[in-house]
Amino acid sequence: WPLLAELRGVERERVLRCGRCGTAWRAQWLRCTYCGEARHGQLGALAAAAGLESRKAETCATCRYYLKSVAALTPLSHLDLLVTDLETVELDVAARERGYGRPPASGYRVTCRVAPA
Numbered sequence: 001w002p003l004l005a006e007l008r009g010v011e012r013e014r015v016l017r018c019g020r021c022g023t024a025w026r027a028q029w030l031r032c033t034y035c036g037e038a039r040h041g042q043l044g045a046l047a048a049a050a051g052l053e054s055r056k057a058e059t060c061a062t063c064r065y066y067l068k069s070v071a072a073l074t075p076l077s078h079l080d081l082l083v084t085d086l087e088t089v090e091l092d093v094a095a096r097e098r099g100y101g102r103p104p105a106s107g108y109r110v111t112c113r114v115a116p117a
């Protein structure tokens with residue numbers, strides 16, 4: 001699963017980032033990263049404090065998971081991703097207090113086969 005979402009550039013393109021390797025991939029707006037929920041009434045956001053909407057926790061009432069998102073003009077380095085995750089611990093606390101969590105598993109299962117040449 002992604003560590004967080006970057007809202008990148010002036011256009012605020014939604015880009016998910018892997019905490020293990022730093023890989024980035026585009027994601028749709030107004031859709032839960034975890035269960036695919038797209039009904040707007042089920043999706044929400046928690047901001048740490050007024051004026052800090054550049055850092056928030058996107059929540060889904062269907063699966064009860066959350067994803068932190070941060071505004072960034074340029075892509076964060078892999079190290080900055082990890083530091084940002086730690087710097088936004090207040091979002092983790094706020095989400096958990098409201099019954100949201102992060103998925104327990106590491107993400108999508110990847111399988112591959114190697115065929116002889």
